[in-house]
Amino acid sequence: MRGHDRINTFIPDELILEMFRRLDSKPSRDACSLVCKRWLALERLSRTTLRICATGSPNLVVDLLAGRFRNVRTVHIDERLNISLPCQPPGRRRGTDIAGVSSVKLHCASEKNGSPDPGSDSCSLSDAGLTAIGEGFPKLEKLSLIWCSNVSSLGLISLAGKCRLLKSLDLQGCYVGDQGLAAVGQSCKQLEDLNLRFCEGLTDVCLVELAHGVGKSLKSLGIAACAKITDTAMEAVGSHCKSLKNLSLDAEFIHNKGVVAVAQGCPALKSMKLQCINVTDEALSAVGTSCPSLEVLALYSFQRFTDKGLSAIGNGCKKLKNLILSDCYFLGVNALESIATGCKELTHLEVNGCHNIGTMGLESIGKSCPRLTELALLYCQRIGNFALSEVGRGCQFLQALHLVDCSSIGDEAICSIAKGCRNLKKLHIRRCYEIGNTGIVAVGENCRSLTDLSLRFCDRVGDEALIAVAQCSSLQYLNVSGCHQIGDAGLIAIARGCPQLSYLDVSVLQNLGDMAMAEVGEGCPNLKDIVLSHCRQITDVGINHLVKHCTILASCHMVYCPGITSSGVATVVSSCPNIKKVLVEKCKVSSRTKRRAASVISYLCMDL
Template sequence: MPSPPDRSPDSNLDRKKTPAVKKNRRSSWSGPWLSSNEALKNVVLKMRLQSLSNSSSTTPPSESEPEPEFDPFNSRPISHGNAAPDYSSMLSDKLLVKILSKISDKKQHISNSLVCKRWCMLSGKLINSIKLLDWEFLESGRLSFRFPNLVDVNIVPSCIKSERNSGILLSNRLCSVHLDSGVGENEGFLVKKGDVLGSDVVDRGVRILSEGCGNLRKVVLMNVSEEGLSILADECELLQEMELLCCGDSSLKGIFKCQNLQMLKLVSHLDGIYDSVVSDIGMTILAQGCRRLLRLELVGCEGSYDGIKAIGHCCQMLEELVLCDHRMDGGWLSALSYCGNLKTLRIQSCKSIDSNPGPDEHLGCCPTLEELHVQQCQMREKLGVRALFLVCRTVRSIVFEDCWGLDNSIFNAASICRSVTYLSLEGCSLLTMEGLESVIPFWKKLDRLRVVACNNIKDSEITPELATLFSVLKELKWRPDSRSLMEAGLAGTGVGQKGGRSLRK
């Protein structure tokens, strides 16, 4: 039988004398709400039960794994132990990609991709340009899987086998190659012929690339054949810019299908690396296929009047033509007159402008030409340089940079260009003040002048006529040598004085 309750007077007395002691509880923001509002309690309990019922209906909980505990106010799992909760798991992929895209530092994407597999995949979607260093990464299909949104791909570094640990690096603006100790045994080439991937291997990689990245806008390829270019043209209809290295006339047949191509760069010959040929045949093929070209750059290409004429006749939208280290036959300058919409002509690193330009009446003229850039070229042949100025006599901007052989007599032929508004001379050491005096007075529209590193042009030789001309220019940069003092040469003209004419340097 249960023992009767204790009814001793001492116990009753203790109950009467001992006051009720309230325990100190930690204040909480939810306390007043839950204590005064029973409806809020019911809402929170109902939300929690509904959350648990939804999770149990989709995936029944395992008997061995306990159900996770949720915070009723934050709807987040309660973490036990030292493991930190993954708050990013509550964000959708679309929202998380939008957040990661706000990071301006591109290098930070590499660190973000190391967080977890999910972040690795989402960070890969933000990469749109890549330079391939490992060919196996492309052949295995991991390139398109890892970076599905690529629009710019350069596979040239992976097409040349080289020792990555070599201390010798051959680099130029087109490609970089690591060299080994046996570089002198390659028959005059710095790279062995077997070290460049074959066309069949490159075509297979181009097929994988084009099928996985159909939104490509720019590609840089090497030693690709007609088959590879055809596949690329069929799969990547948005392709607009292309660079081809180690290409020949036969491979350009595949470029015929690239109807939307706007910028094309052909690197036919590259000293020490490879030697291929692009002649008038290849130029005619690309001209008939790529009729929407806006910019064409020919590097180390062989050709003549016929090839340039085909380009000018078919590519009527061509606005910029670049010739670098060309091997053109004599007379090619006269074909520029067929480029009816040409606005910019660039001639770079050429040993000769035109060895045999022909009579003046056959040269013609480019009526829409606005800019002429001649950089690091041999200009000792007076006939070729004079023919260049005749063809470009409507030009408005002339730039000479590090041109060998440009003396006063050759520069005097530029006086035929009467519409020049801007002249830039840099590294023209043979040119003197006498050469400037023989040309600049004929350019009535000249308003900008730049003279840099032309050591034979002296401040002391500035005549009052030139000083007056300089004072009305809108822009003047005068640094012919390190001892140049423009103020001494323009003494008495009012330039540089308070209230006088302005001189912008």
Template sequence: MPFRPKNPSLDINSSPSPTKRRTTTTWSDLWVKSPKSLNQVFFAMPLPSHSNSQTLGSNVSTVDRTLLLSDETLLRILSKLPGSQRLSISLVCKRWLNLQGRLVRSIKVLDWAFIESGRLIERFPNLTHVDLSRSCVISSRNSGILLHHGDLSLHLSTEFSPICRILEENLLSVDVIDRGVRLIAGGCPNLSKLVVVGASEVGLISVAKECLTLQELELHRCSDDTLRGIAGCRNLQILKLVGCVEGFHWELVSDIGLTILAQGCKRLVRLELSGCAGSFDGVKAIGQCCQMLEELTLCDHRMDGGWLAGLSYCENLKTLRLQSCRSIDSNPGPDEHMGSCPALESLHLQKCHSRDKMGMRAVFLVCRAVKDVVIQDCWGLEDDIFSWVILCRRVRFLSLEGCSLLTTQGLEPVLLSWQELQSLQVTSCKSIKDSEISPDLATRFSSLKDLKWRPNTKSLLASSLAGSGMGRKGGRFFRRV
């Protein structure tokens, strides 16, 4: 006769009380909250035929009752535990250590020897996300000097070379990195994300062949030859390429690499190019071949003049980000050749040099269909340069942060010309003064659905006091009784 718990809330076959809400019970709840009931379940389970052997012992109290559960059942139970408790369960026994390893899906490798020894695949056979960026660089663990740039960081010894050769001298050899990448590719067939530094075409070809479900790839120190290896990643959707990084490495991606990439990875949805070169031809190839591309990010680009016109071929592009660019476009060309991105919804300019009037004008001309504009910490953004944003007539959301040269006189005509504007955020723009707000601009503010107005500390104080009644004589706080 099968065992049934005495508590009706644990019996899935019993009908719930009309006055109490029925709740579902998981194995993890039984284990943590009701150990007595779980013990009764284990005692009720029939022991295997060798239960009297030396393996289990004659004393039932010393028997490991989890041996009665299959690996699949125990994995389902352990998977219900919070992530913070999964590491501690590996200390119970060797079996639980192996089971816990099968639950791990994402890992950041810090020691390259862990890969070459084969212990990584043996310990974690079901990995889907692998980050090798830190293990590719030889780092002095005992050093207190940490060099950090973006996603890369390494500890330096007290005697180090000039900064321009730090990564080159501390990076593992290409053969070693490719050998480790091949081990990862062969042992993780379900790999969906990979981050690696300094891999070559040989190592990446093995990834393209073995990991057919790879969807996200991040490559540091890559060149045109490197991109030949990922042309076979047919299901790749998210790609980040890091070419030249001053102080770390000087590899470059040109139009040749961008064309190879475009022809091989046609299902790209998000593409980030950091420290990459190129021109109109490379951007055009990406737009024509990667028709599913929705998000494009260019960080510290080395593009030749005229590259902005290639964005018009990205017909389904929805988000464009320009970050830390010293120059937008040195020679954008005539307006009739610029075109536009008809599906563009969001434009982000972050930490860019914006003194180039023609380049900034070309950006707003190509992005004239945009609805959201975010400008953050762009150096040199003066009133006459910001005035070109008026070309974007369908803007509904505008966010300005850290634009210290922009004044109220430069902001007002733009806001008054946008009839579809619904939300405005102005923060840390010290040249914008509350005292310079005209009646027309105040009326425009009142029609907005969302307004965040904190251009300086005084406005922050006034905003915090608004609606409180403070600042008036008597007011709501001092009333006569």
């Protein structure tokens, strides 16, 4: 009835707040917040997360937001974030630009009411901003400060004293000192998650005090490139952090002593990621003996680690599900046999650059680990066809396979995977020159659930393979860059058989022409990203047909395509309302296109 506000009269605040909590899309929350001042205020009360760009004037932004959103529990500030929203004029209402979903990127000018704020830093967040966060968000539970180089111990001390409910703190790249982190240990007794990656100013002192203060609650710890943190700090963690479940450690000054202390003192460890060049089999033997609950183990660049250490892991960590071995040069041909024998629950395995691991070890995985769902073999020259044949026979639940520079693996192996692993959804192959049409045809005929296929620089793959893959109607991602034998016939089959395709990379295909582009436009209306670079046969005609139907296209890369002119570039910009990035030579962008869409145009070579 005209003149009567029945909604605001009868609906209580609690019900409206619950409605806001159930809205997941930004447009919906924005629209509801504009109903009236009451709904705008309630939407602000329902906000739990803020994401702020730490450029411009972040201190001022924090001040403004603290007065509006009192129930925020998560704040993420990242100096690397791009400015995503323009500033509103001083006289314009600002409520609508921050009334979106619970996570939003914000930027505000360094002026307030037309005059600069003398207390704010124009480059990045400072200690004053940290103080404002502490005072403005007393319910804060999670704080992420990424590469905020101007904050120091003073700001962290102030924040710690006010945000005693803090559970998660990410200080990646911040130059805070020992005093600030010690204050966190003294005040934030509920702290569970701490990331200290690239905090170069920290020493053992802060971690020792922190372990004393929050040892009972700490569950996750990440350290990288902290040269002054040694075994002493790790011994303190092992002594006091009995509930620690996740450890990520990248430190060249950590030795066996530190890792052994953590392994023996933290039996609840479930995830351990180590890049410690001075750690040997002794430390890994302690992990295998003392961490029976370990589920994730990642070992990077181990220079003194052999089959003995991996054998201890296989014998002791029976619950291991995810194993990554990267650049561990001293592992032998049969290194994986102990893992296969002892870790029956293994689901993810990545072997990267371990040049001495051979066929026999992976055969054991295929025979003994039936739950394997993801396998990545990168730069494994000694692993041959028979290993993947065993995986195909024994791992019927395999869903993802990644192969890079595996010169001994060919069509025979891929055929075995295709016939035995019919649930395969993701297949990524790069520079495996023995794999050709035969293997990929088998994938198309047997793996009908395939959604993600990448065949980069596989010279023996041609149209026959793509015609078979076109039977996988659920395909959404396709990358065939550098597969020179693929032409119009293969891509036309994909266009007609895979209507859900959203990403397509056909760069460096010299035989691909406008007919294929027309068919993709007709058959793939969900296409969002396309890469056409170095395709010499595609012209403005093909681009016109493509964008006529692919109306939700968001990015288009088309550098070094001599048949595409400034007219084709203008067509893409004018026909695709959702376009966010067009990568092209500078000489192909007309003045009119530049005026119209300068923000979405990117240039690979500025002087062309």
